[in-house]
Amino acid sequence: xxxxxxxxxxxxxxxxxxxxxxxxxxxxxxxxxxxxxxxxxxxxxxxxxxxxxxxxxxxxxxxxxxxxxxxxxxxxxxxxxxxxxxxxxxxxxxxxxxxxxxxxxxxxxxxxxxxxxxxxxxxxxxxxxxxxxxxxxxxxxxxxxxxxxxxxxxxxxxxxxxxxxxxxxxxxxxxxxxxxxxxxxxxxxxxxxxxxxxxxxxxxxxxxxxxxxxxxxxxxxxxxxxxxxxxxxxxxxxxxxxxxxxxxxxxxxxxxxxxxxxxxxxxxxxxxxxxxxxxxxxxxxxxxxxxxxxxxxxxxxxxxxxxxxxxxxxxxxxxxxxxxxxxxxxxxxxxxxxxxxxxxxxxxxxxxxxxxxxxxxxxxxxxxxxxxxxxxxxxxxxxxxxxxxxxxxxxxxxxxxxxxxxxxxxxxxxxxxxxxxxxxxxxxxxxxxxxxxxx
Numbered sequence: 028x029x030x031x032x033x034x035x036x037x038x039x040x041x042x043x044x045x046x047x048x049x050x051x052x053x054x055x056x057x058x059x060x061x062x063x064x065x066x067x068x069x070x071x072x073x074x075x076x077x078x079x080x081x082x083x084x085x086x087x088x089x090x091x092x093x094x095x096x097x098x099x100x101x102x103x104x105x106x107x108x109x110x111x112x113x114x115x116x117x118x119x120x121x122x123x124x125x126x127x128x129x130x131x132x133x134x135x136x137x138x139x140x141x142x143x144x145x146x147x148x149x150x151x152x153x154x155x156x157x158x159x160x161x162x163x164x165x166x167x168x169x170x171x172x173x174x175x176x177x178x179x180x181x182x183x184x185x186x187x188x189x190x191x192x193x194x195x196x197x198x199x200x201x202x203x204x205x206x207x208x209x210x211x212x213x214x215x216x217x218x219x220x221x222x223x224x225x226x227x228x229x230x231x232x233x234x235x236x237x238x239x240x241x242x243x244x245x246x247x248x249x250x251x252x253x254x255x256x257x258x259x260x261x262x263x264x265x266x267x268x269x270x271x272x273x274x275x276x277x278x279x280x281x282x283x284x285x286x287x288x289x290x291x292x293x294x295x296x297x298x299x300x301x302x303x304x305x306x307x308x309x310x311x312x313x314x315x316x317x318x319x320x321x322x323x324x325x326x327x328x329x330x331x332x333x334x335x336x337x338x339x340x341x342x343x344x345x346x347x348x349x350x351x352x353x354x355x356x357x358x359x360x361x362x363x364x365x366x367x368x369x370x371x372x373x374x375x376x377x378x379x380x381x382x383x384x385x386x387x388x389x390x391x392x393x394x395x396x397x398x399x400x401x402x403x404x405x406x407x408x409x410x411x412x413x414x415x416x417x418x419x420x421x422x423x424x425x426x427x428x429x430x431x432x433x434x435x436x437x438x439x440x441x442x443x444x445x446x447x448x449x450x451x452x453x454x455x456x457x458x459x460x461x462x463x464x465x466x
Contacts, residue, residue, distance in 0.1 A: 034228025034229075035083075035227070035228040035229055035230065035233070039076065040083075040229075040230060040233065041230045041232045041233075042230070042232045042233055042236055043199065043202075043203075043232075043233050043236070044080060044083050044084075044233070045080075045083035045084050045086070045087040045196075045199070046083075046084060046087035046088055046091075046129070046196065046199075047087070047108060047196075047199040047200060047202070047203045048072055048080075048084075049068060049069055049072050049084065049129070050105070050108040050109045050203050050207075051203065051206070051237070052068050052072065053065060053068060053109045053112045053113045054108075054109045054110040054112045054207050055112075060112075060113055061118065062115075062118045062120070065113050066128065066132060069084065069128075069129050069132045069133075070132055070136070072084055073085075073132055073133050073135075073136040074136055077140070078136050078137060078139060078140050081132075081133040081134075081136040081137050082133070082137070084129065084132075084133045085129070085130050085132075085133025085134060085137070085146055086133075086146075086147075086149050087193075087196050088126045088127075088129040088130040088133065089126075089130050089146065089149045090149045090192055090193045090196055091126055091188070091192055091193075091196070092123060092126050092127065092130065093149055093192075094188075094191050094192035094193075095191065096187055096188065096191050096192055098121055098122055098123060099184075100184045100187050100188065101122040101123060101126070102115075102116065102121075102122040103178045103179070103180065103181055103184040104181070104184050104185055104188055104200050104204070105122050105125075106178050107176050107178045107181050107184075107185075107200075107203075107204040107207065107208070108200050108203035108204055108207060109203075109207065110207035110208065111177070130146070133146070134146050152193045152194050152195045152196075154194065157194040157195075157226065157227070158189055158190055158194045158197075160194075160223055160226070161189045161194050161197055161198045161201065161223065162186055162189055162190070164198075164201065164216075164219065164220060164223055165182060165185055165186055165189070165201055166182075167216055168201075168205060168210065168212065168216065169182040171210045171211060172204060172205060172208070172210050175208040175209065175210045176204060176208045176210075181204065185197060185200060185201050185204065188200055189201075194227075195227050198223065198224070198227060198229075199229075199233070202220070202233070202234060202238070205238060205239070206237040206238055206239070209239045210239060211239050211241050212238055212239060212240050212241060213241050214240060214241055214242055214243050214291075217234075217235075217238065217240045217241075218289065220234050220238075221234050221235070221288065221289070231288035231289075232288070234288075235288045242291035242292065243291055244291070244356075244358060244359070245291050245292075245293040245294055245297050245352070245356040245358075245359045246297070246362075250298075250449050250450070250451070251289065251290070252287055252288075252289025252290040252294075253287070253290070253298075253450075253451045254287070254451040254452070254453045254454075255451060255453050255454055255457045255458075256420070256424075256454060256457065256458065257295065257298050257299075258295075258298045258299050258301070258302040258417070258420070259299060259302035259303065259306070259323075259417065259420075259421075260302075260323060260417070260420040260421055260423070260424045261282070261295075261299075262279065262282050262299060262344070263320065263323030263324045263327075263421075263424060264323075264324075264424070265278055265281075265282045266278065266324040266327040266328040267324055267325050267327040275328060275343075276343065276347060279343075279344050279347045279348075280347050280351070282295070282299075283295050283296040283299060283347060283348055283351045284296075284351065291356065292355040292356060293351065293352050293355045293356035293359060296347075296348040296349075296351045296352050296356075297348075297352060297356070297359060297361075299344070299348055300345055300348040300349065300352070300361065301361070302414075302417050303341045303344055303345045303348070304345075304361065305413050305414040305417060306319075306337075306341055306409070306413060306414075306417070307338060307341055307342070307345075308412070308413055310412045310413070311408060311409060311412050311413050312408065313336045313337050313338050314337070314405075315337070315404075315405040315408045315409065316336075316337025316338055316341065316405075317330065317331055317336060317337035317340075318337075318397065318401055318402055318405040319337070319402070319405050319406070319409060319421055320337055320340065320341075321390065321391075321397055322390050322397060322402040322405075322421075322424075322425050322428060323421055323424045323425070323428070325390060325391060325428045326390060326391035326394060326395065326397065329395065331395075332395070370415050370416075370419075370444060370447055370448070371410055371411065371415035371418075373415075373440075373444060374410050374415040374418050374419045374422065374444065375407065375410050375411065375415075377419070377422060377437070377440065377441070377444070378403055378406050378407055378410060378418070378422055379403075379407070380437070381403070381422070381426065381431060381437075382400065382403040384431050384432075385399035385400065385402065385403050385425070385429060385431060386398075386399055386400040386403070387399070388429045388430075388431070390402060390428060390429065399425075399429055402425055402429075403425075406418055406421060406422055406425065409421065416448045419444055419445075419448065423441070423454075423455070423458045423459055424458065426458075426459050426462065427458050427459055427462070430462065431462065432462055432463075432464050433459060433462050433463045433464065434463070434464060435463060435464070435465060435466070437463075438455070438459070438460075438463045441455055441459070442455060
């Protein structure tokens, strides 16, 4: 991709694409295709998005063809990226001849949309800064890759693709080689690969999916990599009226699996479980828990109408969290909840400052309305008796549900509290930014 073009994620690529998407398909267990089947996979890939994906497929092939890379280099990186699943030389073709056929498949598909289509000249991406960055990433993984990959001089061949053909494609071929040979990638290196991928316009999935990441242990209190809401307040959003279509347990099971691309598997379940353990403290009333859940979901999951109390419901959620953690992070052990933070007084002031306005509103006015004043009383209880952090997150959610206007001064204070609690930079943006009355 030239630097003038839009980022790949802006074009809708949430996963791998182009030539490396084809090598991924060829490497899937049980495929072992011959030339006809391999070309069929190329045709299917080119046909995606009404033929739009033929563009990247063809340009990738032509970038390699336009380079002066020797056949040995092309053959080596092709085998490495497919995990030896399809070798053109086994079928009487050179790798260049095979790339020519892929380019022809791409052009044929584009001509179904525009009969006069002529493939545009490729512009290899050899920007020195990006080339150096990819080569640096390659050299970090070189020992492990060389041990895992049977192709001789694979590291040298990938470096030649980066510097002699295209840094973008070289980066994706490096990722494919790591994935095809299950090379363990330490977490720190993985994060650097994601950051480098963003420079090329890759969505995180293009880096993450299929990579053998060595994750750090799951820690409930860790909020690294979280954007937007999390824990119980995030789960409540999943139950907003009209948004969930699963059974309650299925909805919880789906929610706890959403760890994003930067957190170890099980992170969301651990954070949610920590929230629940705080709420299940004996000092908090069952009525308060029920009210907070009903308000945060905008009565999207009416546990009171099914005869389920707040504690009983949270115990069911905790069971789902524990089951998921047992599966994906068996070494996880809940730590003792840290003491409530000194920010409790500040959160309490914000709740009380919003209470007069909330008292004039109700949650779900058309179906078993819940008085805003009752919700604010429950928020005070959780803040003083359980956890100011969760109290503040549920305050944000209540403000959002009740659509309470915020002054710029309030929002500034909210930003300070969000920073103190180590929320992600998008937490307030997703929740209440739209409610600020800006002059």
